[in-house]
Amino acid sequence: MMEVGRLCTKIAGRDSGKKCVIVEIIDDSYVLVDGETRRRKCNMSHLDPINEKIDIQTGADHKKVVDEFKKLGIELIETKPKKAGERPRQQRLKNKQALEEKPKKEKPAKKEEKKTAPEETKLEKTLDSESE
Amino acid sequence: MVKEQRSRTLRRVKVKTPGGSVTTQYRKRKPSKAKCHNCGELLKGVPRERPYKMQTMAKTSKRPERPYGGQLCSKCSRRMMILKSRSLSEAKENDGSR
Numbered sequence: 001m002m003e004v005g006r007l008c009t010k011i012a013g014r015d016s017g018k019k020c021v022i023v024e025i026i027d028d029s030y031v032l033v034d035g036e037t038r039r040r041k042c043n044m045s046h047l048d049p050i051n052e053k054i055d056i057q058t059g060a061d062h063k064k065v066v067d068e069f070k071k072l073g074i075e076l077i078e079t080k081p082k083k084a085g086e087r088p089r090q091q092r093l094k095n096k097q098a099l100e101e102k103p104k105k106e107k108p109a110k111k112e113e114k115k116t117a118p119e120e121t122k123l124e125k126t127l128d129s130e131s132e
Numbered sequence: 133m134v135k136e137q138r139s140r141t142l143r144r145v146k147v148k149t150p151g152g153s154v155t156t157q158y159r160k161r162k163p164s165k166a167k168c169h170n171c172g173e174l175l176k177g178v179p180r181e182r183p184y185k186m187q188t189m190a191k192t193s194k195r196p197e198r199p200y201g202g203q204l205c206s207k208c209s210r211r212m213m214i215l216k217s218r219s220l221s222e223a224k225e226n227d228g229s230r
Contacts (some may be wrong), residue, residue: 009216012206017213048214
């Protein structure tokens with residue numbers, strides 16, 4: 001029953017209830033599976049065979065599986081794997097380098113303090129005049 | 133002791149205070165354990181916490197990551213998936229024969 005090209009439904013795990021096809025028989029307990037599920041190794045006890053078959057060779061590409069599924073009337077949603085973002089540590093290093101490269105701003109020259117004698121207030125003036 | 137606290141609606145927790153003495157604190161009880169809708173078996177991987185604590189948790193930590201996770205037990209979900217796939221395939225065959 002379990003042979004290359006056999007359609008199955010996954011019973012267990014996050015892909016359970018989805019249809020897949022056996023692409024390769026790895027072991028007496030494990031098979032490689034592709035289709036609505038992710039392309040992955042799978043235990044045979046987690047598969048439930050359906051009374052349908054697809055003619056594909058062992059180790060067929062994902063593209064071929066997609067075409068064969070289209071013939072059955074099942075369109076697969078293709079998802080691209082996300083690109084791994086840059087690590088924060090690297091970014092930090094880059095920032096450090098940028099900081100080091102930046103020329104240090106020269107401190108603006110201190111304004112020359114104008115030293116002028118404070119003008120005499122009115123009170124002082126009056127006091128002076130009185131003393132005279 | 134307050135009159136309401138004397139009943140067993142609240143659970144008691146013994147707490148050691150910074151001074152060294154032991155006092156009893158009164159806290160609300162945890163909700164009942166999650167069960168399978170189909171067979172009533174206790175579910176694994178579903179935490180038993182008050183709703184305010186469940187809000188702060190991540191979605192993946194609150195139930196198993198599979199269809200009907202947190203509702204059906206693994207055995208029941210597996211059985212249901214088999215029934216679904218077979219009933220669908222049978223319906224397809226019947227349509228072809230007609």
